[in-house]
Each structure stands twice: as structure tokens, then as C-alpha cells.
Amino acid sequence: MSSTRTTSRTSDAPPRNDASPKDDASDRAKGFAYRWNRSLGGLAAVAIALLGYHARWICDDALIFTRTVEQILAGNGPVYSTGERAEASTSTLWQWLLALCGFVSGRTDTSNIAWILGLCLTAAGFLIAVDGTRRLHANPRPTTSAPAQGVERPLLPFGILILLALRPVWEYATSGLETGLGTLWTASSWWLLVRVRNARSRPLILGACTVVGLGPLVRPDLALVSGVFLIGMWLVLRPSRRMTTAAVAAAAIVPVAYEVFRMGYYGIVVPMPALTKDAGGSMWGRGWHYLADFTDPYVLWLPLTAVALGLVPMLRGPKARCGRRVVVLTPLIAATLLLLYVIKVGGDYMHARMLLPALFLLLLPVLSIPVSRPLVPLSAALLAWSLVCAVSLRVHTVDGVGAKTDDERNYYVIFTSESHPTDSDDYVRTHLRTKQALDEEIAAGRRTLVYYGPALEGTIVKVPLRTDIPGRAAVVGVYLGTAGALAPNDVRIVDFWGLVNPIGARFDYPVTKPGHSKPLSNIWLVADYADPAAPLNTSRTFAEAHDPTIEQLAAARRALECGALKELRESTRAPMTAGRFWKNLVGSWRRTHITIPPNPVDAERKFCAPAGS
Numbered sequence: 001m002s003s004t005r006t007t008s009r010t011s012d013a014p015p016r017n018d019a020s021p022k023d024d025a026s027d028r029a030k031g032f033a034y035r036w037n038r039s040l041g042g043l044a045a046v047a048i049a050l051l052g053y054h055a056r057w058i059c060d061d062a063l064i065f066t067r068t069v070e071q072i073l074a075g076n077g078p079v080y081s082t083g084e085r086a087e088a089s090t091s092t093l094w095q096w097l098l099a100l101c102g103f104v105s106g107r108t109d110t111s112n113i114a115w116i117l118g119l120c121l122t123a124a125g126f127l128i129a130v131d132g133t134r135r136l137h138a139n140p141r142p143t144t145s146a147p148a149q150g151v152e153r154p155l156l157p158f159g160i161l162i163l164l165a166l167r168p169v170w171e172y173a174t175s176g177l178e179t180g181l182g183t184l185w186t187a188s189s190w191w192l193l194v195r196v197r198n199a200r201s202r203p204l205i206l207g208a209c210t211v212v213g214l215g216p217l218v219r220p221d222l223a224l225v226s227g228v229f230l231i232g233m234w235l236v237l238r239p240s241r242r243m244t245t246a247a248v249a250a251a252a253i254v255p256v257a258y259e260v261f262r263m264g265y266y267g268i269v270v271p272m273p274a275l276t277k278d279a280g281g282s283m284w285g286r287g288w289h290y291l292a293d294f295t296d297p298y299v300l301w302l303p304l305t306a307v308a309l310g311l312v313p314m315l316r317g318p319k320a321r322c323g324r325r326v327v328v329l330t331p332l333i334a335a336t337l338l339l340l341y342v343i344k345v346g347g348d349y350m351h352a353r354m355l356l357p358a359l360f361l362l363l364l365p366v367l368s369i370p371v372s373r374p375l376v377p378l379s380a381a382l383l384a385w386s387l388v389c390a391v392s393l394r395v396h397t398v399d400g401v402g403a404k405t406d407d408e409r410n411y412y413v414i415f416t417s418e419s420h421p422t423d424s425d426d427y428v429r430t431h432l433r434t435k436q437a438l439d440e441e442i443a444a445g446r447r448t449l450v451y452y453g454p455a456l457e458g459t460i461v462k463v464p465l466r467t468d469i470p471g472r473a474a475v476v477g478v479y480l481g482t483a484g485a486l487a488p489n490d491v492r493i494v495d496f497w498g499l500v501n502p503i504g505a506r507f508d509y510p511v512t513k514p515g516h517s518k519p520l521s522n523i524w525l526v527a528d529y530a531d532p533a534a535p536l537n538t539s540r541t542f543a544e545a546h547d548p549t550i551e552q553l554a555a556a557r558r559a560l561e562c563g564a565l566k567e568l569r570e571s572t573r574a575p576m577t578a579g580r581f582w583k584n585l586v587g588s589w590r591r592t593h594i595t596i597p598p599n600p601v602d603a604e605r606k607f608c609a610p611a612g613s
């Protein structure tokens with residue numbers, strides 16, 4: 001037997017070669033297509049990493065996350081200021097991911113970590129998303145041994161060219177915000193949707209549902225995307241009732257558990273910035289303006305027309321391809337719903353930021369497309385647009401009085417005088433006088449409220465702090481993130497714009513610029529934080545921007561001690577106990593819908609009126 005094997009291996013007979021030159025060329029073409037298609041994701045990831053690094057920065061809002069992370073690492077819990085439970089972070093997962101990185105690295109200031117991590121997650125998201133699209137186009141032919149293998153055709157970069165051409169995509173690849181995490185989550189959800197269409201593995205399906213269900217913790221508005229993707233998975237798989245129940249439980253367990261924590265710990269059902277920005281309201285006119293502010297400077301209708309033409313052949317075909325059409329339509333429907341929501345709430349004050357997730361979803365099925373004669377010239381035209389866009393198309397709006405949308409990166413480059421503001425110190429240097437005044441009060445042992453104002457005219461105002469406010473001092477943050485960066489953890493931050501202020505967030509001002517429509521008037525500021533025993537002339541100087549009267553200040557102080565407004569303050573400031581958690585939990589819905597008249601006299605009338613009057 002041994003000699004037989006040896007003879008077989010060492011036979012002098014010439015090897016048989018039945019392959020023709022044509023077959024060799026075909027094999028080489030298939031090998032090239034195989035390698036090229038698998039390299040597209042890596043090339044896209046490298047490209048966005050380089051472009052994102054070129055535009056690296058963090059914004060003031062990124063420092064809101066890092067301040068909360070510092071409090072977590074200091075053992076004070078997920079709060080912005082000790083002694084007041086307010087959820088400043090709209091992205092729960094991003095906040096805790098930064099906390100994990102800070103814990104592992106031993107760094108309490110995670111501002112540098114934030115932009116580096118965001119860039120890495122964005123690059124990983126591009127890699128995974130392009131690979132998901134490659135798998136979609138592989139035309140899998142399931143068998144028992146190879147459930148998702150098929151013959152691949154060469155793919156042309158298509159939608160990925162649009163993303164790489166847009167400067168806002170480069171800028172928000174860093175920025176210190178949750179955009180990179182959102183990109184990775186969306187890409188992973190897409191990859192899993194494509195992957196499970198032929199799966200019958202229970203662990204894979206439940207794992208996919210768990211990942212997709214995390215959308216609300218990436219950003220609350222991504223709950224829409226989670227819902228659409230979960231429905232898409234159900235339509236593709238058509239699981240049994242028992243499996244459906246298990247899948248729903250897998251998707252819901254983490255978001256529901258955190259929502260219970262939020263309601264009991266913070267006493268409301270949404271992050272506080274959602275109240276400040278009136279996330280349930282409607283400002284369709286401003287929303288359409290926000291969309292035009294993104295589409296017009298980059299002539300986006302040109303590449304989106306190409307995308308529509310590229311989608312046509314993917315949505316046609318025999319009934320047997322119905323599952324594939326569901327997979328293609330899922331991100332398109334999710335993108336449409338997310339876009340409509342962003343328009344409905346009036347967009348954002350940051351140029352393009354809130355529209356990038358919808359654009360990414362829209363392009364997922366066509367990030368790359370199979371080579372075909374009609375699509376080659378379309379791809380060439382798209383490439384020409386992308387080169388022009390990347391080199392010369394820009395938006396140049398910098399915040400002015402009344403501006404609806406800001407070129408946020410350019411604004412903070414000017415604000416910090418740094419071409420790449422990537423560290424908290426770049427922002428602290430813009431408020432050195434405030435920091436010096438705060439440090440002087442702390443060094444002298446005076447419990448003082450320090451304010452940069454009035455009316456932001458450069459005057460540093462100080463007023464004694466209330467005795468029941470914990471902390472060595474307090475500082476008012478017009479730039480909330482910067483105020484958090486310049487103050488120690490045991491200094492109370494008083495948010496001027498209401499993002500983490502339980503009173504200001506509920507003012508019933510009309511929202512004209514999300515996040516910047518509910519200023520905390522100096523009357524309320526003094527009433528809530530200043531020592532009532534302080535000389536009135538100090539308080540009047542402190543509040544002169546709004547020309548207060550003794551009666552207004554007294555009315556604000558009385559309103560804060562009445563009815564629902566008093567209970568609201570207790571829900572955030574009373575010590576956290578099991579009883580307090582339960583009271584917060586059962587009253588969270590009611591507290592979420594409390595509104596406060598900005599006029600102290602009206603607020604007193606509303607909250608202090610006798611029952612039944």
C-alpha cells in the first residue's frame with residue numbers, strides 16, 4: 001500500500017492539463033474579482049481614517065461627555081455635577097465606552113481618547129459596511145455545507161465615493177461625539193441583516209437582534225432604525241412564534257433595563273437634552289432649511305440621482321429574490337423615517353451632523369455595485385463629482401447672531417485659535433479669566449457662584465452660593481463642555497442653556513435653534529443657586545441683564561418651593577435611596593411633561609396656586 005502511494009506521487013507521467021488558455025484567463029479574472037472585492041472595505045477604511053485625521057478636532061459638546069466620564073471614574077455616578085442627577089449625554093453607549101477606555105488607560109480626561117476612538121470606530125464601520133454590501137452582491141446560493149457562498153463579480157466603488165467626498169463625513173469621523181459609534185453600529189446591523197438572511201443558527205439570530213436593539217442607546221432617535229431592521233430580519237427569516245419572542249426579548253433587554261435605570265435615577269424618561277431641544281416637537285420649516293443647508297453646497301442631488309439609478313436593478317427580479325429585496329429596502333426605509341424625523345424636529349444647529357446617519361443608511365446597499373455596462377459610465381460620473389466635491393465644495397457658514405446652522409468645526413477652530421483643537425486644554429484657554437476667578441474663590445475657601453457675564457460682556461460676577469448646594473463652588477457654563485473642563489469634579493456646573501439644568505430644560509420658550517433656545521435667565525439663576533441672605537444689590541447686579549425686580553426674584557424663589565416644581569428639584573437633588581428611586585420611577589412620565597413659564601410671576605401662579613383654583 002505504501003509503495004502504491006509513493007508511485008502515485010512520483011509518477012514520471014506528465015501532468016494532465018485539460019485547462020484551455022480561456023479557462024486560465026477566466027480563473028485569473030475570478031481570482032482578481034475575489035481579491036478586489038475583499039479589499040474594497042479595507043481601502044475605504046484607510047481612506048476615511050486619513051481624511052478624518054486630516055480634519056481631526058473635538059467640539060465643546062464632546063467635553064460634555066468627558067465631564068460625565070470624569071464623574072463616573074471619580075465614583076460620583078453618571079452625573080454632570082455632584083449632588084444633581086441630570087443626564088447630559090444623549091448617547092449612553094458612547095458615554096460608557098469612554099468611561100471604559102478611561103478606566104483601562106488610567107486617564108480621567110478622555111478628550112484625546114474621544115477623537116481617536118471615534119476615528120477608529122468610523123474606519124471599522126466603513127470596513128464592515130462595505131463587506132456587508134459585498135456579501136449582498138455575492139448572490140449566495142445556500143447549501144448545507146456552504147450556506148452563503150456564491151460566484152462574485154467585480155464590484156465598483158459607488159456610494160462609498162459619496163461618503164469619502166463629503167467634508168462633514170471627515171469632520172464627524174472625529175469631533176469627540178458619538179458619530180463614530182453610530183457608524184459602527186449601523187454598519188454592524190447591516191452586516192448582520194445580510195448575514196442572517198440564510199441563517200438558521202439560533203445564537204446568530206439572537207446575537208444579531210441584541211446588537212440591532214442597541215440603537216436607542218447609541219442615540220435615542222436610532223430607535224427608529226432598530227425597529228425597521230428588526231422587522232426586516234423578521235420578514236427575511238419568518239421565524240416561529242417562539243423564536244420571535246426570544247428575538248424580541250434579546251433586542252429589548254438592554255435598552256429596557258437602562259430605561260428603568262434612567263427613570264429611577266434621573267426621574268424622567270428621556271435624556272435631559274431631549275427636553276431642552278423639544279425632541280417631540282415639530283419645526284418642519286426649519287427642518288427643510290437644515291436639509292437644504294446640507295444638500296445645496298455639495299450639489300447632492302447629482303450623486304443621489306446616480307444612487308437611485310443604481311438601486312433600480314437591485315429591486316427588480318424574480319419572486320425568488322424577495323428576501324434580497326427586503327434586505328435592500330430595510331436601510332432605505334430606515335433612512336427615510338430617520339430623515340423625516342430630523343426634518344420634523346427642525347434639524348440641528350451643527351451643519352449636516354444629524355443627516356449623516358440617514359445618508360449612510362441610504363447608501364448601504366450601493367456602497368459598491370457589480371460591474372455592468374450601464375453602470376460603468378454612472379460610476380465614472382460619480383467619481384468625477386466626488387473629486388470636485390472633495391477638493392472644492394465647502395460650506396462657509398460660521399455662527400452669527402441668528403444663524404440657524406453652524407459650520408461647527410470652523411467655528412471652534414476660530415474660537416480656540418487652534419487648527420486642530422483636540423484637547424480640553426485648547427478650550428480651557430478660552431476661559432482663563434473665569435478659571436482664575438474660580439480658582440481664587442476655591443483657594444480662599446469661599447463657596448461662590450462664578451458667572452461670566454452679565455450678557456457675556458466679559459464681566460466676572462460672583463455671588464455667595466446657597467448652603468444646601470453641595471460643592472466647593474459653582475460656575476455658570478455658557479459653553480457647557482468648557483465649563484466642565486475648567487472646573488474640578490466637586491464644583492457645581494450651572495448650565496446656561498438648560499441641557500443639564502432641570503429648570504431651564506423645561507422652560508416653555510419656542511425652540512428656534514435646538515440647544516440654544518432656553519437660556520437660564522439670571523433671575524432664576526440667583527433664585528436657585530444664590531444664598532438668599534446675600535446682599536440684594538449683589539444679586540441685582542448679577543441679574544441686571546434681565547432687569548429684575550425684587551418681586552420677580554421673590555416670585556422665582558417661592559415657585560421653586562411649590563408643588564410639582566419642588567418635587568422636580570427633589571427628584572434630582574435628594575439623596576438616592578431605594579425609596580427615592582421608586583418615587584422617581586413612578587413619577588418619571590409626569591415629570592418629563594412638566595413645563596415652566598420663564599416669567600417667575602407666571603411660574604409662581606402655576607405651581608403655587610391653591611388646589612382647585
